[in-house]
Amino acid sequence: MIDDLDRQIIDQLRVDGRRSFGEIGRSIGLSEASVRARFGRLQRQGVVQVVGMTDSVKLGEMEVHLAVRVHHMPVALVARELSRMPEVRYVASCVGPYDLIADVRCRDLGHLAELLTERVRRVNGVAHAEALTVLEVIKDSYLWAGFRELPAAPGERIIPP
Template sequence: MTNTGRLTSRPVQLDDVSKAIIEQLQTDGRRSYADIGKAVGLSEAAVRQRVQRLQEAGVMQIVAVTDPMQLGFTRQAMIGIRAEGDTRLLAEQLSAIPEIDYVVLTAGSFDLLAEVVCENDEELIDLLNARIRSLDGVQQTETFVYLRLQKQHYNWGTVRNR
């Protein structure tokens, strides 16, 4: 997938060295190119070039990942949405709402799933009633409130034998 969430026409094939570089950065995104080079058997310059190519190809991004709970956002939920009409248009509208951090078109019981991060239950209620359910095409919503986030990883495509 590209960083826009659209599937690419052809997946990028990574060699073992590129996978090892990505794994190093997944462990610590602030790790120096020199340290990564020592771990994977390349020079600092070669690591820098590979990282740049991987970023330009949309294979990876280097970002800070925050814990919403630590920042005062105490309510997270997944909202299943049943819709009518063009779900792509509805997905674009949902994507424009700042509290929604994840939107996916699905097949099955729901047409779309949207993950939300809110400060509290009152904000979630307002978001549902005033901003999601009021959108054209939304027929029904079902909210799955997170009680505890058990697992969340960002190591797709590089983990070997785990």
């Protein structure tokens, strides 16, 4: 289904999603057309997707990770409810000290407060929600092979003080 060539293509796209198919093909011994065809197939299957990822802190947004405990209610239902909220970027059911994980992005503290107290904590079944507010993103890489040095790149200030 997914062979080693596919994996090599994905590896390269993880490092740089805009790398040309020709260049990828040259480096793994495949023609541009083949790489293109394989990428198309992988994309159609939902295995890989090339997207722009942003650093929320540098954009002045708040990134908050929620760990949720669910009582007296199916976890899947609560998950579905949380998924409906546009600020919620990621929801997963888990095994561990919490039942659900949700990643959230908000404009500011007021927005976050409204979301948590007015909406998340009022969802039926949410017994407890632990919030971890992100101060700084040290690494955000989807590499599995792991080249690509740290994205830190301090030096250019983004958000005016």
